[in-house]
Amino acid sequence: MDVFTRNNVKITGDGTQPMIFAHGFGCDQNMWRLVTPAFADEYRLVLFDLVGTGGSDLTAYSPEKYSSLHGYADDLLEIIDTLELNDIVFVGHSVSCMIGVLAAIRRPERFAKLVLVAPSPRYVNDVDYVGGLEPADVEELLELLDHNYLGWSSAMAPLIMSNSDRPQLAEELHNSFCRTHPDIARHFGRVTFLGDNRADLPQLNTPALILQCTDDAIAPVAVGRYMQQQLPHSELVLLEVSGHCPHLSAPDTTIAAIRSFL
Amino acid sequence: MAQLPAGVTEESALELYENAPCGYFSCLPDGTFVRINATLLRWLGYETTELLQQRRFQDLLTTGGRVYYETHFGPLLQLQNSASEISFQLRRRDGSLLPVLVNAVQLLNEAGQPLLRRLTVFDATDRSRYEQELLLAKRKAEEATRHKARFASVLSHEIRTPLHAIHGLLDLLMEEQEPAKRLELKQMARTAADDLLDLINHVLDSSRLDAGLSTLQEAPVDLRALLQRILGPLQVRAAAKGLALTTHVDDEVPPLVLTDAVKLGQVLTNLVGNAIRFTNVGAVGVRLQALQRTASFVTLLVQVQDTGIGLEAEQIGRLFKDYQQADYNIQLKYGGTGLGLAISQQLVELLGSRIEVHSQPGEGTTFHFSLDLPIAALAEPAPAAAASGDLLPLPGVRVLLADDDPYNVFVLTQYLKRWQVTTDVATDGEQVLRLVQAHTYDLVLMDLQMPKLDGAEAVRLIRTMDPQLPVVVQSAQSLEELKKLVADSGFTDLLAKPFRPEQLHATISRLVTLQAPPPAPEATFSLQSLRDLTADNPPMYVQALQLVLQNLERFQAYCERVAPSLPAPGIAEEFGSHAHRLAMTLTHLQAAPLQDALAQLRSLLASDASTAEANAALNLVLQHVQHLIGELQIEQARAKTAF
Numbered sequence: 019m020d021v022f023t024r025n026n027v028k029i030t031g032d033g034t035q036p037m038i039f040a041h042g043f044g045c046d047q048n049m050w051r052l053v054t055p056a057f058a059d060e061y062r063l064v065l066f067d068l069v070g071t072g073g074s075d076l077t078a079y080s081p082e083k084y085s086s087l088h089g090y091a092d093d094l095l096e097i098i099d100t101l102e103l104n105d106i107v108f109v110g111h112s113v114s115c116m117i118g119v120l121a122a123i124r125r126p127e128r129f130a131k132l133v134l135v136a137p138s139p140r141y142v143n144d145v146d147y148v149g150g151l152e153p154a155d156v157e158e159l160l161e162l163l164d165h166n167y168l169g170w171s172s173a174m175a176p177l178i179m180s181n182s183d184r185p186q187l188a189e190e191l192h193n194s195f196c197r198t199h200p201d202i203a204r205h206f207g208r209v210t211f212l213g214d215n216r217a218d219l220p221q222l223n224t225p226a227l228i229l230q231c232t233d234d235a236i237a238p239v240a241v242g243r244y245m246q247q248q249l250p251h252s253e254l255v256l257l258e259v260s261g262h263c264p265h266l267s268a269p270d271t272t273i274a275a276i277r278s279f280l
Numbered sequence: 281m282a283q284l285p286a287g288v289t290e291e292s293a294l295e296l297y298e299n300a301p302c303g304y305f306s307c308l309p310d311g312t313f314v315r316i317n318a319t320l321l322r323w324l325g326y327e328t329t330e331l332l333q334q335r336r337f338q339d340l341l342t343t344g345g346r347v348y349y350e351t352h353f354g355p356l357l358q359l360q361n362s363a364s365e366i367s368f369q370l371r372r373r374d375g376s377l378l379p380v381l382v383n384a385v386q387l388l389n390e391a392g393q394p395l396l397r398r399l400t401v402f403d404a405t406d407r408s409r410y411e412q413e414l415l416l417a418k419r420k421a422e423e424a425t426r427h428k429a430r431f432a433s434v435l436s437h438e439i440r441t442p443l444h445a446i447h448g449l450l451d452l453l454m455e456e457q458e459p460a461k462r463l464e465l466k467q468m469a470r471t472a473a474d475d476l477l478d479l480i481n482h483v484l485d486s487s488r489l490d491a492g493l494s495t496l497q498e499a500p501v502d503l504r505a506l507l508q509r510i511l512g513p514l515q516v517r518a519a520a521k522g523l524a525l526t527t528h529v530d531d532e533v534p535p536l537v538l539t540d541a542v543k544l545g546q547v548l549t550n551l552v553g554n555a556i557r558f559t560n561v562g563a564v565g566v567r568l569q570a571l572q573r574t575a576s577f578v579t580l581l582v583q584v585q586d587t588g589i590g591l592e593a594e595q596i597g598r599l600f601k602d603y604q605q606a607d608y609n610i611q612l613k614y615g616g617t618g619l620g621l622a623i624s625q626q627l628v629e630l631l632g633s634r635i636e637v638h639s640q641p642g643e644g645t646t647f648h649f650s651l652d653l654p655i656a657a658l659a660e661p662a663p664a665a666a667a668s669g670d671l672l673p674l675p676g677v678r679v680l681l682a683d684d685d686p687y688n689v690f691v692l693t694q695y696l697k698r699w700q701v702t703t704d705v706a707t708d709g710e711q712v713l714r715l716v717q718a719h720t721y722d723l724v725l726m727d728l729q730m731p732k733l734d735g736a737e738a739v740r741l742i743r744t745m746d747p748q749l750p751v752v753v754q755s756a757q758s759l760e761e762l763k764k765l766v767a768d769s770g771f772t773d774l775l776a777k778p779f780r781p782e783q784l785h786a787t788i789s790r791l792v793t794l795q796a797p798p799p800a801p802e803a804t805f806s807l808q809s810l811r812d813l814t815a816d817n818p819p820m821y822v823q824a825l826q827l828v829l830q831n832l833e834r835f836q837a838y839c840e841r842v843a844p845s846l847p848a849p850g851i852a853e854e855f856g857s858h859a860h861r862l863a864m865t866l867t868h869l870q871a872a873p874l875q876d877a878l879a880q881l882r883s884l885l886a887s888d889a890s891t892a893e894a895n896a897a898l899n900l901v902l903q904h905v906q907h908l909i910g911e912l913q914i915e916q917a918r919a920k921t922a923f
Contacts, residue, residue: 044351048359112351151343158344164415165367165408166352195359196352211347235338235346260310260336262350266358267309 019078021066021097026073029101030054031063035130036103038064040094042112042136042263043210045196046072049111052269056277061107066097068114070202079202087113087213091120098128107280109133111265112237113210120215122224132226133276136262137245138237140214147216148240156211163203219248226252227279229272233260253279303401309386309394311336320401325373337399340370342377353384357397361386367404379408438479445472496630500656501541503568503580504529510548511566512818518556524563525556532570534578536656543627547635548582550620551647555586558645562587571650578655583648590641599637673700674785677792678720681705682712682738683727683754692725695781698914701788708732716742721749722792725784726771728755743770750791754779805871805908807915813868818919825916829909831865836905839898846894852885874904 021027028047031037037057039050047065054063067074068090083089094117098106106129110118115137122129142156143149198206226249230242239256246254255275259268297304303320307313313331321328324340338349345368356363363384369377381402389395449469456462507527518525548566555564564586572579591599599621621635628635628649639645679696683689684707696703704719706712708731716724726739739751750772773787810828814820838858845851859878866875881897889897 042351044348045355045359049355051359151347155343155347158342159347160344162344162348162367165411166348196356234350235343236350261354263355263358266355 019075021093021100024069024075024078025066025093025097026075027064027066027097027101029062029064031058031061033057033059033061035061035105035107036064036101037061037107037109038066038094038098038103038118040066040108040110040114040118041068041071042110042114043206044112046074048072048195049263049266050109053265053273053276056273064097064101064103068117068206069093070206071198072196076199076202079199081205084206085209087117087120087209087215090114090117091124094118094121095125098125104128105130107131107133109135109276110137111135112137112262113213116213116215116218119222119226120218123218123221126223129224131280132222132224133229133279134226134245135229135265135272136231136234136237137228138241139216139219139245139248141211141236142214144214147244148238150234150236150238150241151211153212156207159211160204160207163207164200216248219245220250222249223251227276228252228254229257229264229275230254231257231259231261231264234262236262255279303380303403304399305337305401306396306398307337309397311338313337314396323372323378323401323403324370330373342369342371345369353382357384357386358394361388367408370401379404381407439476442472442476442479445469446476496540497542498538498540500536501539501544502536503533504535506541506545507548507566507568510545511552514549514552514556515818517553518564521556521560523556523559523561525552525566526563527566527568529568530570532573532578533568533580534570534573534655537578537580537653538656539651539653540631543631547624547627548584550624551584551635554620555584555588555645555647559586559588562644564588573655576655577652579650579652581648581650583646585644585646587644590643590645591637591639592641596637596639672789673698674788674792675700676702677722677788678702679704679788680712680715680719680721680724682707682709682724682730684708684730685727688727692784695784699785699788709738712738713741713745716745716749723788724749724751725775726751726753728753739770752787752791805869805874805911807869809868809870822916822919825912825919828865828869829912829916831862832905832909832912835859835862836902836909839902839905843895843898843902846885846891846898852882855885856882869908871904871908874901874908877901877904 026047031054039047039054041047041049046067050065054065057063069084070076070079083092097103098121104127108118108122108129108131110116110132112135115132115134116139118132118134122132138149140147141149141151142153143151228242228245228249230237230239232239242254242256246252257264257268257271257275259271261267264272298318300317300319303323304315304317305313305320306315312333313335314333316328316331321331338346341349349368353363353366363382366382366384367379368382369379372378381404382399384397384399386394387396387398446469449465449472453462453465453469456465507529511525511527515525552564552566564584567581567583567585569581569583570578571581625635631651633649633651635647635649637645637647677699679701681689681692681696681703683692683705689705689707693703693705704715704721706715710732712724712726712730715721724742728736730738739753742749742751751770752773752775753771754775754777772791775783775787810824811821814824835858842851842855859882862878866878877897877900881894881901884894884897
């Protein structure tokens with residue numbers, strides 16, 4: 019299966035230097051749509067969905083392959099190889115930040131710069147480490163995922179709708195973004211929130227920008243400081259934003275911060 | 281248009297909002313409350329001032345919910361300006377949780393930027409509970425399906441193994457001419473058939489236990505005798521592997537206790553069978569110990585110990601789960617369905633206890649459980665089950681056997697013939713009716729599944745012809761299902777396949793008043809003494825029977841040889857010494873009729889009787905001897921196959 023089908027890869031933009039956008043847990047590449055237009059003229063934009071989310075091929079998901087972030091890093095490197103990308107600017111959000119870090123550790127020659135939006139190498143608190151969450155919180159999240167299967171039913175709806183003579187109804191589906199499969203979401207949630215990639219950080223040589231929100235329950239400021247200390251060539255910028263997705267809730271601030279780094 | 285009532289038209293928008301049957305609130309894109317309706321405030325226990333512009337929606341969520349809000353709900357709302365039926369838990373002022381369903385819309389200003397969010401909140405307490413139960417049921421069902429798939433694959437392997445064996449053995453049997461080898465092949469085929477029957481009975485037991493249909497049938501039980509009976513066949517298996525099988529029953533264990541012998545026996549058979557199966561060198565020991573004893577109760581410790589391959593700690597954990605022997609490889613190597621242990625545990629639980637395991641890998645394993653049993657009074661010993669050789673003939677009884685299975689018909693008619701029962705056979709329902717109309721029967725033995733007319737229908741029709749005729753149904757269905765059938769459609773009684781010949785004999789004896797008393801009011805002989813003599817040890821018992829038969833056959837040959845010369849002088853003394861050699865045997869057999877006939881013949885010979893009288897007496901003796909030999913041969917064959 020080719021990477022385009024598997025990861026729903028979309029290429030836009032008029033520039034030459036590639037800029038890869040990797041979305042975080044809970045959504046798909048649509049998360050970037052308020053930010054990407056700002057870079058379309060100068061860069062070649064590559065967007066994709068992590069396997070198991072959005073428009074990716076769900077049949078390509080295997081719990082064994084994706085039992086750690088390395089499975090996703092493999093996919094990213096495959097996209098890079100297939101498209102023969104070099105001098106890459108990688109923009110990741112949330113868990114994709116660590117996916118990018120892992121990929122850049124393995125192939126440093128391909129990556130120019132990393133932009134890490136609300137990253138975290140480990141979400142659960144540890145001795146002498148503030149991750150922000152407790153294991154019980156993660157369990158509760160996983161339960162909630164079972165109760166809320168976003169877009170899963172809407173994936174079925176087009177089949178039903180196609181029989182009616184009102185095709186415009188198919189476009190009025192609720193929750194059609196950020197589609198996923200409940201079992202995959204559960205597994206991905208576990209891998210994301212119970213993972214620990216702190217040991218990988220010191221091995222990254224690529225220059226990185228860390229954008230941390232000041233009021234983020236999932237990746238608090240302490241995590242940002244920790245990452246800046248552990249990543250050899252990194253810069254921490256705090257965004258006065260509430261929440262975990264500044265590229266959605268404060269796109270202009272985010273764009274400005276990225277621009278001044280590039 | 282009709283006038284609407286006053287209260288209806290005066291509904292204000294404010295009132296509609298504040299007291300709606302759902303919660304309403306509006307917030308800024310960052311979640312800050314800017315408006316909340318009275319209903320929601322009441323549900324949460326807050327005052328307006330505590331929330332408006334003070335708190336955010338996500339502050340009322342649990343931490344897990346907050347993560348979901350940031351990763352799913354927020355982005356969705358941002359991307360498509362609406363989100364529906366999102367499940368959350370809101371924290372009330374008092375800290376308790378309220379499960380809710382939320383619909384949200386996001387409004388944009390003229391510049392297209394997010395301005396405001398409006399949300400409806402539904403109280404989902406009941407729905408949440410229902411969802412939990414559904415999810416649990418879904419997971420259980422998925423687990424059960426996985427279970428069944430595993431079970432089916434293990435079971436089909438287990439069924440195929442003995443079936444293949446039987447198949448192959450029968451093929452060999454068709455080629456083999458040598459009698460000793462033929463016997464061996466037949467015995468092996470029989471063992472494989474027994475294994476298959478055991479397996480299927482296990483499956484039936486298991487589903488019966490699962491359905492909660494098994495009950496305890498308590499009766500006075502002689503534990504020592506029970507052990508002997510069970511371990512007899514297992515001795516042979518142990519000996520074949522060069523293992524010692526020992527039993528030890530403490531003196532303090534009372535002679536009789538009140539318990540379910542069948543279930544206890546099944547558990548012991550399973551545990552000892554497993555011990556033998558998984559031990560290659562050494563011994564298997566069964567021990568019954570009285571841990572505590574009062575006047576009316578005994579705490580009995582049952583222990584099965586082996587010097588076998590042993591079990592790892594995690595294997596022990598999985599041990600009693602259905603269909604899962606400790607290791608899939610073991611199952612292939614050592615055979616035997618893992619069902620046995622799971623059933624044993626269920627049976628022991630039914631008896632009020634639990635099986636525990638201790639093991640050292642490579643050294644051996646001990647299974648044990650303890651039972652609190654009432655001590656039974658000695659006055660009522662349990663009656664021993666009669667062997668088919670002991671069963672009284674039932675002369676003059678006429679039975680209609682309705683069964684279309686040729687093998688079943690063959691076996692049953694053999695037994696019925698042995699009991700001197702006249703048997704007619706019908707192979708379909710319509711034939712049954714014709715025969716019942718044409719002849720008089722004392723009993724109809726009916727199989728439920730037959731062509732042309734099924735058993736149940738046939739019975740109903742028989743009932744219209746003869747309401748009193750005993751009809752016994754034989755079926756492979758479960759006992760509970762059949763009992764209901766008996767009540768509904770007019771059967772007199774039932775026999776569940778596979779049934780033992782004694783059960784059939786007992787049923788017939790019970791339901792049919794014998795027309796004429798049997799010729800000998802007592803049994804013509806008894807095997808009890810022989811059994812006592814050999815302490816029910818099967819090989820010894822068979823040997824004893826062999827010796828008795830040899831004696832009888834030798835005497836029979838002598839009688840036939842001497843018959844033409846009767847009543848010559850001097851014969852009396854010679855005859856006397858031959859008869860004397862038989863005396864001990866006949867006493868052991870309690871063969872009174874033969875003893876009487878012999879006594880009569882001897883007195884005739886001693887008192888100068890006529891040829892005719894002497895011959896008649898000798899013929900009577902020969903008749904009894906022949907009958908005795910025939911019965912003993914059957915008993916010997918039966919005793920041989922018992923192990």
